[in-house]
Amino acid sequence: MTPPFTHADWAAITPVTIVAVAALLVLIVDLFSGQREQRYVSIGIALLGVLAAGVYAARQFGHDHDAFFGGFMTGGFATVFQEIILIAAAGSVILYAAIGPGQRIAGTTAIMLWSACGAMLMAGAANLLMIFLGLELLSLGLYALCAASDRKTARESALKYLILSSTATGFLLFGSALLFGATGSVRLADFVNPMLASNPLFWTGAGMFLIGLAFKLSLVPFHTWTPDVFEGAPLPVTAFMSVATKAGTLAVFARFIYASLPSTVGERLLLPVWIIAGISMIAGNVGMLAQHDLKRLLGYSGIAQIGYILVALAGSTPLGLRYALYYLAAYAFMNLGAFAVAASISGDGEEGSQLRTYHGLARRRPWLAAAMTIFLLALAGLPPTAGFLGKILILATGVSSGYLWLAALLIVGTAISLYAYAKVIRVMYERPEGEEPRDLRPFVPLAWLSAGICAVAVVAMTFYPLTPSNVLPLVR
Amino acid sequence: MPLVLVTILLPIVAGAILFVLPRNDRGVSRTVGTAVAVVTFVTLLAARDGEWSFRWLSRPFAAAFHFGATPVSFWIALLLAICTASAIAASRVGRTRDFVALMLMLEGTMLGLFLARDLLVFALFWDLMLVPVFFVLIGWGEHPATAWRYFIYNFAGGLTLLLATAAFGVIYGSTDVIGRAGAHLAGGWAGWIYAGFAFAFLVKTPIWPLHTWMPPTYSGLPAPMVAVVSAVQSKAGLYGFLAIALALMPEYVHGAALVLMVLGAISLIYGAVIALVQTDAKRVVAYSSLSHLGLIVLAVASGNSLALKGALVYIIAHGLFSAALFLLLGFVEEREETRSLLRLGGLGWKNPRLAGALCIAALAALGLPGLAGFAGELVILIGVYQAGYVWPVIVALVAIVLASAYMLRLYQDVMNGPPDADVPVRADLTWLEGLAVAPLLAALFVVGVDPAPLLHP
Numbered sequence: 001m002t003p004p005f006t007h008a009d010w011a012a013i014t015p016v017t018i019v020a021v022a023a024l025l026v027l028i029v030d031l032f033s034g035q036r037e038q039r040y041v042s043i044g045i046a047l048l049g050v051l052a053a054g055v056y057a058a059r060q061f062g063h064d065h066d067a068f069f070g071g072f073m074t075g076g077f078a079t080v081f082q083e084i085i086l087i088a089a090a091g092s093v094i095l096y097a098a099i100g101p102g103q104r105i106a107g108t109t110a111i112m113l114w115s116a117c118g119a120m121l122m123a124g125a126a127n128l129l130m131i132f133l134g135l136e137l138l139s140l141g142l143y144a145l146c147a148a149s150d151r152k153t154a155r156e157s158a159l160k161y162l163i164l165s166s167t168a169t170g171f172l173l174f175g176s177a178l179l180f181g182a183t184g185s186v187r188l189a190d191f192v193n194p195m196l197a198s199n200p201l202f203w204t205g206a207g208m209f210l211i212g213l214a215f216k217l218s219l220v221p222f223h224t225w226t227p228d229v230f231e232g233a234p235l236p237v238t239a240f241m242s243v244a245t246k247a248g249t250l251a252v253f254a255r256f257i258y259a260s261l262p263s264t265v266g267e268r269l270l271l272p273v274w275i276i277a278g279i280s281m282i283a284g285n286v287g288m289l290a291q292h293d294l295k296r297l298l299g300y301s302g303i304a305q306i307g308y309i310l311v312a313l314a315g316s317t318p319l320g321l322r323y324a325l326y327y328l329a330a331y332a333f334m335n336l337g338a339f340a341v342a343a344s345i346s347g348d349g350e351e352g353s354q355l356r357t358y359h360g361l362a363r364r365r366p367w368l369a370a371a372m373t374i375f376l377l378a379l380a381g382l383p384p385t386a387g388f389l390g391k392i393l394i395l396a397t398g399v400s401s402g403y404l405w406l407a408a409l410l411i412v413g414t415a416i417s418l419y420a421y422a423k424v425i426r427v428m429y430e431r432p433e434g435e436e437p438r439d440l441r442p443f444v445p446l447a448w449l450s451a452g453i454c455a456v457a458v459v460a461m462t463f464y465p466l467t468p469s470n471v472l473p474l475v476r
Numbered sequence: 477m478p479l480v481l482v483t484i485l486l487p488i489v490a491g492a493i494l495f496v497l498p499r500n501d502r503g504v505s506r507t508v509g510t511a512v513a514v515v516t517f518v519t520l521l522a523a524r525d526g527e528w529s530f531r532w533l534s535r536p537f538a539a540a541f542h543f544g545a546t547p548v549s550f551w552i553a554l555l556l557a558i559c560t561a562s563a564i565a566a567s568r569v570g571r572t573r574d575f576v577a578l579m580l581m582l583e584g585t586m587l588g589l590f591l592a593r594d595l596l597v598f599a600l601f602w603d604l605m606l607v608p609v610f611f612v613l614i615g616w617g618e619h620p621a622t623a624w625r626y627f628i629y630n631f632a633g634g635l636t637l638l639l640a641t642a643a644f645g646v647i648y649g650s651t652d653v654i655g656r657a658g659a660h661l662a663g664g665w666a667g668w669i670y671a672g673f674a675f676a677f678l679v680k681t682p683i684w685p686l687h688t689w690m691p692p693t694y695s696g697l698p699a700p701m702v703a704v705v706s707a708v709q710s711k712a713g714l715y716g717f718l719a720i721a722l723a724l725m726p727e728y729v730h731g732a733a734l735v736l737m738v739l740g741a742i743s744l745i746y747g748a749v750i751a752l753v754q755t756d757a758k759r760v761v762a763y764s765s766l767s768h769l770g771l772i773v774l775a776v777a778s779g780n781s782l783a784l785k786g787a788l789v790y791i792i793a794h795g796l797f798s799a800a801l802f803l804l805l806g807f808v809e810e811r812e813e814t815r816s817l818l819r820l821g822g823l824g825w826k827n828p829r830l831a832g833a834l835c836i837a838a839l840a841a842l843g844l845p846g847l848a849g850f851a852g853e854l855v856i857l858i859g860v861y862q863a864g865y866v867w868p869v870i871v872a873l874v875a876i877v878l879a880s881a882y883m884l885r886l887y888q889d890v891m892n893g894p895p896d897a898d899v900p901v902r903a904d905l906t907w908l909e910g911l912a913v914a915p916l917l918a919a920l921f922v923v924g925v926d927p928a929p930l931l932h933p
Contacts, residue, residue, distance in 0.1 A: 382606075388600060388603065392596065393533075395639055395642035422610070422623075422627055425614075465533060
């Protein structure tokens with residue numbers, strides 16, 4: 001009897017395996033390391049693991065292979081998403097170095113890496129079971145991570161996330177079951193069947209599946225958990241969630257709409273998704289206006305940013321997917337950078353991310369303030385940042401695929417968002433008036449370094465727009 | 477490295493370096509800043525015929541970092557270089573190092589805008605040039621709300637510009653079109669694209685009723701920066717009309733000419749009337765700008781080739797005298813610690829040099845023959861009349877009469893009459909201040925006497 005899985009199948013998930021093993025190593029080595037160096041040992045092993053996985057995943061770029069009977073696809077598409085997730089994981093792990101000293105971080109680091117494994121599985125998942133597996137692996141870790149802090153809000157955050165995320169998973173699972181019922185297959189590729197257009201079971205299933213994804217992407221009206229969870233969770237976890245969860249879910253969403261929807265169904269089925277994407281751009285940006293906490297602000301900002309990315313996917317054009325990926329990568333850098341600055345300033349204190357902590361930052365930490373300004377400009381879509389180019393690429397896609405109304409909503413949403421982002425810039429650069437300066441954290445090399453790398457990346461991506469050209473053929 | 481790129485990057489890099497250097501004596505950063513601005517002026521002269529291009533995007537449309545002066549943009553860039561050098565030399569504000577650095581960055585970003593030959597690069601610099609001004613407004617401005625108004629109005633304009641640029645690129649296939657012969661877009665969405673461009677340009681100019689960000693911004697900014705912003709940044713919109721709208725989509729400019737005519741005429745009169753009753757000296761000049769730029773909008777709307785030549789002359793003239801006026805009023809405010817026309821008065825007796833300089837600038841602004849303002853106004857009016865628009869010419873003539881009234885009133889209230897008891901008259905223009913303003917005043921004479929290089933670029 002031949003073994004069911006070939007060597008190539010195992011090779012396909014090697015990047016995931018590397019990260020999972022690195023997480024185990026973090027735990028094991030932590031047992032044998034002393035008090036002083038254990039933080040750096042944990043972070044070092046985790047980063048090495050992520051780096052190795054990144055290198056291995058990069059080597060898979062362009063080598064498409066359907067592993068596990070079409071359950072997991074390697075190639076350009078999965079690689080790009082996996083690299084973004086790995087960047088998020090690396091950035092978030094580094095932020096653990098910046099939060100409160102004396103905390104044992106081996107456990108949380110390991111869980112975060114396992115969560116990243118889940119997201120990486122989602123990036124390549126091509127059947128419903130693999131999607132579910134990845135999503136659960138990602139979420140289970142996050143429940144624990146959200147609670148991994150001494151603050152009361154952290155527990156509230158974890159509970160909220162657990163309940164709402166489970167609901168979303170319920171939708172997704174039920175939808176998957178109905179899809180299986182309608183098609184007799186769990187492979188996404190088998191849904192490309194024009195006959196399904198007349199099958200109500202398929203419509204219901206696909207609808208519930210998409211609602212489940214919308215929860216995870218925190219699109220309006222399924223977004224209410226985002227700001228609360230973001231605010232309560234520890235800073236590195238928020239940073240991780242804001243990028244990796246979205247990247248993983250977006251991968252599933254993109255594969256679903258590009259590779260598994262017959263064109264007869266696609267436009268009608270997805271129209272509600274584009275509508276809520278449009279609403280998210282407005283609602284997310286409006287919600288941001290009233291925020292006084294940076295984490296909440298970035299939570300709302302994320303709602304709108306996902307809306308922008310979906311504009312690129314609307315119309316399911318090949319170029320759209322490229323630009324969505326470009327914007328997602330840019331978003332990863334700007335968001336991680338903003339969180340890195342936040343961590344360098346305030347750590348994980350109860351009120352650390354309050355905007356008033358940033359008052360007069362430009363005078364006391366000019367470099368951090370400058371980096372933060374770049375990230376905020378990027379989020380707002382102003383030059384000279386990748387946010388500007390990303391936005392114009394998305395606009396061009398929206399215009400050329402006929403979704404002009406989405407492009408117009410994007411413009412309106414951006415105009416609203418400007419006030420919120422500029423508010424933070426103003427707080428940093430305003431002349432301080434009378435208030436006694438708050439204590440800032442001392443120099444945190446790793447967090448500063450990652451903020452710097454992100455800032456350089458955000459600016460450099462404007463001038464060298466790397467949009468992987470052979471992504472689309474590999475979706476299918 | 478090509479000179480045209482050096483010209484753009486030099487001020488930006490120098491500004492960034494200034495930020496990194498330790499805070500120093502105010503004189504040092506001012507000297508360095510002025511020197512950089514002068515060198516930029518020289519490289520700009522040398523880079524007149526230079527071009528440089530670097531591929532940026534090939535899909536969804538072709539775009540390139542393509543820079544090079546066109547006959548129109550060269551003169552505006554030159555104006556910018558002169559104004560910046562003068563303004564930096566005249567800078568005496570707190571935290572000089574940061575201020576000078578931001579001034580240099582403003583110059584660099586605006587040079588990028590005017591020398592851009594690609595629409596996408598133009599849009600990039602359009603947004604980018606807001607940032608230094610925003611920082612100055614929050615760091616040095618008089619009222620925080622001003623910064624919002626400036627930023628949000630202009631950014632909204634920038635967003636429609638962005639959408640229009642994206643749509644243009646998708647339809648035309650390339651954005652590398654500024655100054656390219658034969659580039660032309662018509663039909664389909666072109667009307668909407670023009671509307672998007674026009675909105676951005678009108679906000680920036682500004683034109684009634686989109687002007688409400690302008691008076692508080694101009695009166696709130698420190699004098700050296702407002703000199704550059706009013707002289708050059710406000711011309712970005714008019715330059716856009718000349719180099720983009722009229723070049724690429726002339727049918728639509730002509731088709732909607734009446735709208736532009738009406739808005740321009742309203743701005744002409746509205747700005748002039750408000751300028752007559754303002755008591756804040758900077759606001760008088762701010763509203764006079766609204767009025768003067770309305771005249772250029774008339775020229776653009778007429779589409780007459782003579783009027784368009786006049787528009788360039790008047791763009792340069794307005795840049796020169798508004799920069800001079802703002803700088804000189806800045807000197808007045810610095811000395812007397814007020815710029816209220818109700819409190820100022822009688823400075824002229826003790827300050828003949830300051831009074832003389834202000835007099836020349838004010839006379840240029842009201843269109844005295846022999847100075848640059850007259851040359852531009854006359855050519856525009858003849859051109860608009862030739863195009864068959866009579867009523868706008870009459871409106872413009874009324875506004876020019878009003879211009880004499882408010883400019884003379886400004887001069888009278890500041891320099892003539894009895895000095896106010898509690899506003900002591902301080903020392904006259906120093907030689908350094910005089911040197912800073914002198915190039916502007918000299919250029920006013922030169923352009924006034926011989927505008928031919930501008931008329932036949």
